[in-house]
Amino acid sequence: MATRYAKRLQKELMELQVSPPTGIRVEEANDLSRWVIGIDGTTGSLYQGEKFSLQFRFNDGYPLEAPEVIFIGKPPVHPHIYGNGHICLSILYDHWSPALTVLSICLSILSMLSSCTEKVRPVDDSVYVSRAVGKSPKDTR
Amino acid sequence: MSFYRERMSSGLDIKNEELYGGVGDGGVVGFHCFSCWNITSKMSEDEIYDDYDVDDDSAEESGNESADNEEMDYEYSTQEIDFDDIHSSNRSIGKLTRQKSFEVLDRSELVSESRKLIKEVMDVLSIPSEAAVSILLRHMKWNKEKLIERFMDNQDKLCSDAGIPNLRLDKAVDKSLQKFSCLICLEDFPPSQTFALSCDHRYCLACWKLYLECKIGEGPECIYSTCPAPKCKVKVHEDAFKKLIESVAYEKYSNFILKSYVDDNPQVKWCPAPGCVYSVRCDRKERKEAVTCKCGFQYCFNCNDSEIGDHMPCPCSQVDKWLQKASDESENVTWMLANTKKCPECRSPIEKNGGCMHMTCRKNAGGCGFEFCWLCRGPWSDHGSATGGYYNCNKYDKSKAKEDDEKANDAKTELEAYMFYYHRYESHKNAMKIADEQRRNAHQKEQQILSKFDVRSADTKFLMEATEQLLRNRRVLQYSYVYGYYLDKKSNERNLFEYLQEDLEKHTNQLSTYYELSLDKLDDYQAFIKWKEQVTNYTRITKKFLDHFVEGVAGGLTGSHHNN
Known part of the structure; x- marks a missing residue:
């Protein structure tokens, strides 16, 4: 990433590595354009004790464009998270703002998990998953 | 409608005396008698379309008076015709006719129009900021009245809905601020290199620039861009765009604003012709006559469709109904019409390659030489006065259809x-396409004439005029069959309508025949001159018939419309 915003990513990464908030840690960031962030289900929520991994992909448009964010490994069972790890969260798509950061995305996802009252997949999960094979969630909306 | 009758009677006289005697045998015809036809040609446009104005005047009066007063065109229509007819009392001499026509606008005119509207609102609402009013107007789809009403009603709500909670659009830098860290690039800047809207979400100028240019790249919606802060609904105003981005990108942005001005404004529409950059303003909601764009395209402002174009004499609703019906039934009908044109004599398949309905089964292509009418497939000798027949092909003869099959039920007759009607509609549509092609090739034909007969280029002008006339005639004829289809089958109107349609169709076919004459048939200069006169005369004749037809139909045919 040789864009003017590579510096911003470096800074964000450093912040997260130096002083990560509770339940959020950088698992992998050898390539600046692909990070894996681990998050822990918050205490008191349905996901307490579970661990998940988020994959962030940044293209040259970041932060004017949202990063592509999906769960890898075993995604949480949640009405807004598809079986293939795609996340239905408006700030990742239409309501993205360049002033949002990796940290703010992680916090939003954690808060989304915490507010869940029933562990179910989205109703159209199987349809969506078969339609979205090999596609970025940004292209399937 | 008074002058319609007047013309009808004079028209009949001329026909008997001159038209049939002179033109039919193809000689040089004296058209001196046509001077009396000037009854129509001297009429100014507003008189012809006067009937249209009647319904709409009231609507206009309640409309944008303040906006349009200085543009209003008052015309005293001077009556040049001496009507003895009692109906002439309907049109009083020197009557004040309010003529508001259409206007073709180019980019700069659109800019000044939208600026004018913004200025008006600024004055009325005492808002000093042009950029703020621009946002408000866009929020209200450029509807000035509605904006003023809503503003008076609840200023704060309107402004916050529109995305300018504060009419002071920008937030000045806090003097105490020493160093500022941009939340987008996470770098530090002196406060002078930052910018914030009224919401005080401050970012560096470079990030603003990239953000806004990125928005512009996303398309027309960029004019509703908000502050980059998450969930902030404050709109980025025009001056901010101007200040923050490059002029090339700003140009793009202003074009999107103009686009919204046109798209949101029911009185202004882009010309539908492919690739045309002009737009047309028309204040009359139900304008019936076509508008003509600067690109040359003539079309109905309401339909605003490049395919439909001008559909005189049909009203829009009829065209809608017809096209709907055509798409419903087209498979049926096209199947029945496809490949069914065989020579009525020898059954050889015939392909129609000219615009004229006069078909000849060519002997040199293995045919029998029979001449027939494409529409009714009857012998052509029944169709022209020169061969002792009369033209009757435009009327649907219901009794004859019944004779053919007495047991035919209503549905089948329908x-x-x-x-x-569909067949005739399509035939004229195709003939029009052919005429359009001929128009494109007219230049070539002109060159051939120039080299063959050694004439001046002014002597070939008639060709272009003839093609243009043919195109107009075919277009009107095409839609006249839509009108005819929906016309009450037994009314008096119908007789008159078909009478006028017949005149137009007959003479248009004759014009086509003359026009399409192969240059090889013209042996010398004399023959050329004769041919030229034939074409010129028929161009003029069909123009008269076209005018009569369109005005006749527009005027309500029997006059009942006007007298009501």
Whole structure:
């Protein structure tokens, strides 16, 4: 990433590595354009004790464009998270703002998990998953 | 409608005396008698379309008076015609006719129009900021009245809905601020290199620039861009765009604003012709006559469709109904019409390659030489006065259709009637396409004439005029069959309508025949001159018939419309 915003990513990464908030840690960031962030289900929520991994992909448009964010490994069972790890969260798509950061995305996802009252997949999960094979969630909306 | 009758009677006289005697045998015809036809040609446009104005005047008066007063065109229509007819009392001499026509606008005119509107609102609402009013107007779809009403009603709500909670659009830098860290690039800047809207979400100028240019790249919606802060609904105003981005990108942005001005404004529409950059303003909601764009395209402002174009004499609703019906039934009808044109004599398949309905089964292509009418497939000798017949091909003869099959039920008759009209509609549509092609090739033909007969280039002008006339005639004829289909089958109107349609169709076909004459048939200069006169005369004749037809139909045919 040789864009003017590579510096911003470096800074964000450093912040997260130096002083990560509770339940959020950088698992992998050898390539600046692909990070894996681990998050822990918050205490008191349905996901307490579970661990998940988020994959962030940044293209040259970041932060004017949202990063592509999906769960890898075993995604949480949640009405807004598809079986293939795609996340239905408006700030990742239409309501993205360049002033949002990796940290703010992680916090939003954690808060989304915490507010869940029933562990179910989205109703159209199987349809969506078969339609979205090999596609970025940004292209399937 | 008074002058319609007047013309009808004079028209009949001329026909008997001159038209049939002179033109039919193809000689040089004296058209001196046509001077009396000037009754129509001297009429100014507003008189012809006067009937249209009647309904709409009231609507206009309640409309944008303040906006349009200085543009209003008052015309005293001077009556040049001496009507003895009692109906002439309907049109009083020197009557004040309010003529508001259409206007073709180019980019700069659109800019000044939208600026004018913004200025008006600024004055009325005492808002000093042009950029703020621009946002408000866009929020209200450029509807000035509605904006003023909403503003008076609840200023704060309107402004916050529109995305300018504070009419002071920008937030000045806090003097105490020493160093500022941009939340987008996470770098530090002196406060002078930052910018914030009224919401005080401050970012560096470079990030603003990239953000806004990125928005512009996303398309027309960029004019509703908000502050980059998450969930902030404050709109980025025009001056901010101007200040923050490059002029090339700003140009793009202003074009999107103009686009919204046109798209949101029911009185202004882009010309539908492919690739045309002009737009047309028309204040009259139900304008019936076509508008003509600067690109040359003539079309109905309401339909605003490059395919439909001008559909005189049909009203829009009829065209809608017809096209709907055509798409519903087209498979049926096209199947029945496809490949069914065989020579009525020898059954050889015939392909129609000219615009004229006069078909000849060519002997040199293995045919029998029989001449027939494409529409009714009857012998052509029945169609022209020169050969002792009369032209009758535009009327649907219901009794004859019944004779053919006495047991035919109503549904079938209806389908037959529909096919009759659909076929003629399509035939004229195709003939128009051919005429359009001929128009494109006219230049070539002109060159051939220039080299063959050694004439001046002014002597070939008639060709272009003839093609233009043919195009107009075919277009009107095409839609006249839509009108005819929906016209009450037994009314008096119908007789008159078909009478006028017949005149137009007959002479248009004759013009086509003359026009399409192969240059090889013209042996010398004399023959050329004769041919030229034939074409010129028929161009003029069909123009008269076209005018009569359109005005006749527009005027309500029997006059009942006007007298009501």
